[in-house]
Amino acid sequence: MNRKWMVTVWITALCLSLAMAGCPKKKPVPPPAPAPEPTPVAPPTEVKAPEPPPPVKEAPDPLDAELEELNRYLREQGLLGDVFFDFDKYDLKPEARERLSKNAQFMREHPQFLFTIEGHCDERGTNEYNIALGDRRANAAKGYLGSQGGVGDVGTRVQTVSYGEERPFCTTAHDESCWWQNRRAHFVVTGRR
């Protein structure tokens, strides 16, 4: 008898294990177990949102700044710079070409920006000549950018305007200490696309 019971247990265990692997289908499905009584749950612990991190002043990308601030930033970082000319000249000196190459690099890396090159002159000579001279200077710089490649269509990305002697950068003296600063092609980001 004892032995018979043992056999039954064994068969049942076997059957159970077989059921897990796929019991014979003929086995009657046991009635669903009654739903268990809900176990009483401890009162909910108050879950708080994690403390917000102390407001980290995350610097916005300076390249997204307003144009005026953007231009200041680009000048300070040396990303965009002006080129300077000799009196009554509009040919590009070696240091001017160097500067223009850096400007071209910035333009390549940031195709979203539109530029204006302003031509400027020192106060000597008439406005009528200096406006023309400033236009030459701005266009000399623009032409060099165009030759650098990779900056896109310079014709649409870069505009020129000549201010002649009318928007000087230095006005504190009427001599070379100011004049050299005023003979330049001045680079400005004037828009985004």
Place this chain on the structure above:
Amino acid sequence: MKSLRPPLAALTALALLPLAAGSQPPEPPEVAGRQPDITVIVDKSMRPRLRLAMPEMGGLRRLESTAARAAQELDETLREDLLASGVFDLQGPAELAVLAITGDRARDFEQYRSLGNELLLEAEITREGERLVLEGRIFELASGRSLLGKRYRGTFDVTRRIAHTFADEIVLFFTGRQGLALTQIAFQSDRGDRQNREIYIMDYDGWNQRPVTAHKTISMSPEWSPDGNSVAYVSYLTRAPGIHLVDLRSGKKRALVTDGTLNISPAFSPDGRRIAFARTVGDGNTEVFIAAADGSGVRRLTHSSGIDTNPAWSPTGRQIAFTSNRGGSPQIYLMGTEGTDLRRITFEGDYNDGAAWSPDGSRIAHATRRGSGFDIAVTDLVTLESKVLVSGPGSHESPSFSPDGRKIAFAWTRPGAGTQIYVASVEGGEVRQLTREGSNLAPAWSGYLK
């Protein structure tokens, strides 16, 4: 009594031929007037001046308050005009105070003569309601004859104009040429707002400086239309500089030439029907163009890879002077109005620019660089001889002839004073500062105004 008439007639002839030698060498004129550091090269053939006694106007002391102030201004303005004309040496109340004027005309005339005077200007000023009446008369002291008598009446606010009108009549009588006292000078100024420049106009003596534009941008290069009714100028009203016109009577402004990227340096033909200007073609190549005065029918005149700009139409209307660096440095060239018959006219100095024709068409004034700064030179178009007229420290630029050809307005930049407008006599002797507020440049002298 010996008449002064023949010598006066001779002087009148001299006035018409300013370069003819005087019968005796004139006194060396005072150099530089109020500016001791400017040099005006004196033309040795400067004519002697007429010696005019001008005692205080009669009736001046009987007037009160506003009328007295207006009369005082009239008296002073007339003296300044006559002095500025360069035609007269004036003895005023201070110099004449040594005389004991009796009221006996013959004896008093002798007294004026004893101080070297040839002429007497006697004027009486009276009040009629809210108006002043000026009656002026010029006597030839030797003969006692009255040569010229005039009477003017006007409200207190036009006293300067009364004085200018009388002065011009006097100058016309003695020289055969209208005086300058009613002419005006246009210029550009940054006063008020250093970032911008507006077009201004002032009387020939620097009074009544008033803006004629208020664009709040850069406006520059004023140029009178020959009829004196409007001024063309260049303005950055859009992104690029363009040529605009302001009607001085209505104040209305309109665009004249604004196509393309850059239009500057307007210059009217003497008949007022055409306009020359400079425009950029291609990448920064400035060339000289002409168009009808309304800006239509644009035609290109120059073709060089260098800068061509700053045209100035000759008084005959047949030639245009302009600046070009096609030869390596900025120099002044002449061409016909079709762009033909091109020739260079400046050869001294490495930078010549800003051509201004003398009204008789025989000479061109321009800025010249022969040392470190710019001087004003005058180049004779027949001999191409070029003489420096104004030099000194700093830079002298943008000459413009008065319509009688006897004076030149120019801009002088020097340390501490910014750029200011001065007037020099072409015959030398006197330089006068007209502007003081802000920086002022590009003077353009009007023609004779109606």
